[in-house]
Amino acid sequence: MTALLPEGFHDRLPPFADAAAAVEARVLEAARLHGYERADPPLIEFAQALASRLKAGGLHDAVRFVDPVSQRTLALRPDLTAQVARIAATRMGHHPRPVRLSYAGTVVKLRASQLAPAREWRQIGAELIGLDSVAAATEIVRVAVEALSAAGATGISIDFTLPDLVDTLAAGPLPVAAEQVGPLRERLDAKDAGGVAAIAPDYLPLVEAAGPFASAIERLRRLDVHGVLASRLDGLEAIAAALGDGVAMTLDPTERHGFEYQSWLGFSLFVAGPPREVGRGGTYTLIHEDGREEKATGFSLYADAIVATAPKAERRRLFLPVGTPHADGAALRGQGWVTVQALEADDTPQAQLCTHVWTGGVPQRL
């Protein structure tokens, strides 16, 4: 019984755990080379603080408990972005903008969903605080793509979305009653033409707007006779042009799922292999202590999803028989060997998953 883990929680074992750690290190290194420095917020915060930092953000399905010290409700973070936003807004509030921060940490949810059966996973990402411009989004998307590539992923593709598209149209050229905006977004997200027609027939073209990047942009340009989307579409095209041909791109302008707090731009990242996205990002608004709002752009990746696709590294392990002088082992490690020192006479290279054995001179392959 004590061998079982609660549903949604998993051990990572060798060599998967090593591979996951390597993926994480490569992702963070890609961000570091672009000037992103690590922030490492605690796993636990006041629940209220976690909930109130991002505009339109909430605290869904977090594990909570009462702190015996403060008598207040604490929560385990279900997401790291809000914490990094808090750091940027408070302890690094005096730092000139933009601030570039990276992070890697465990996040936890009280309940799993059908689409995401894990209740604990590693979130790795980078946030560019202070800007949500096309230049900022271009940098963030580029860093995300380089990070995936550095992690060994292939077949990288990006699905862009425009999270505030319906709000923008509804407030402008295609008015919708305020109480109908939510239901309309929901029907569009579900690609439910009948539902959309019943609420606001003007929006019907958006049901079919998703697809390969160039043609989707073209359809949106035709819809946007009043030009309220022009800056967004220009921005998307500039980002796509900067990325070049190496990355497949699609646009699903009304996709909202998972982009609850993003503003003008959102994107999902895919790689060859896993059926689900391996990361996402976009622009958002964070809220300072004094109520002031600040723009930001960022992305998050999910290490486990990427590791599954990364090329397997060969395990090279060198067996050192009992009695091998310590200095010899040290010299071999200095040459980059992973050594496994036999501590008992009956230990064997096979038992220790060794590929090589050393008996003096040059390591011999088994």
Added chain:
Amino acid sequence: MTALLPEGFHDRLPPFADAAAAVEARVLEAARLHGYERADPPLIEFAQALASRLKAGGLHDAVRFVDPVSQRTLALRPDLTAQVARIAATRMGHHPRPVRLSYAGTVVKLRASQLAPAREWRQIGAELIGLDSVAAATEIVRVAVEALSAAGATGISIDFTLPDLVDTLAAGPLPVAAEQVGPLRERLDAKDAGGVAAIAPDYLPLVEAAGPFASAIERLRRLDVHGVLASRLDGLEAIAAALGDGVAMTLDPTERHGFEYQSWLGFSLFVAGPPREVGRGGTYTLIHEDGREEKATGFSLYADAIVATAPKAERRRLFLPVGTPHADGAALRGQGWVTVQALEADDTPQAQLCTHVWTGGVPQRL
């Protein structure tokens, strides 16, 4: 208000967080070179499972909550060793012994103590499952010392202890009533000569037994007229001889604090700088599903304590003015530069904490 963190929880900011991550990577790399592979258990388990894996281990001051899925009590790990022991005993139970595993993860306590005011910290370590021999302990102590050294620590010293010393003497040549063994250990731990004399005067020499390694061993040899400690003292001397003169060693044979589940050997690690220990380890016994017991040896380090002492790396950041071609930045990153691309015309190298600026050709130091 939302800027505050609960007592005992802390943000790690740049450049400290980067330094902590680097220390962690170096420690794990030192273990990897000795054949230790990563295990990464989840942050949360069934409380009962966490409590029952180590002999004489418990689950003190863990954060607990009721799982809405299983309706059972879950706990956040206050320690990683018991989890790694569980993995070795269950999912890796079929693997030939010894099994070498390393780990790095966040651990959480519900309450802080006066000596350890943090409620969340990173525990990094390595466990050698299947052996608690002198050879095993020598390897573990060596890996710990190499890991600290790789992390940049200097002035490394080790304080050894013999956690089951009193039990061994009390069960043999210096009998003590069963109900008095606990109080006696406590008085010895407190170095309270009067208290020890009141319970068992034979143990008085142990009050003064702590000190530099060679003289402490010598005092214990004199006390051990019946030879029940001989194998332990021989083992300690063999470990000390293997470590050589580079590491300062002391022996505090009755120190028990923090060694609640260790068996014949325990040790605390110190480095120049922090007043408190930066790690500890020793031999212990883990319990399999069928009740079978297995010996093991391991160590854990606390990254934050080490980072404070590590030499500061210089921050080298290269400012790329607005309009720098992406390919130029990529080439500079390829040469190892950390680049910070200006995204707006009024951004400056100073604002971005850059040490160098690039305007074509060779990066110029500011």
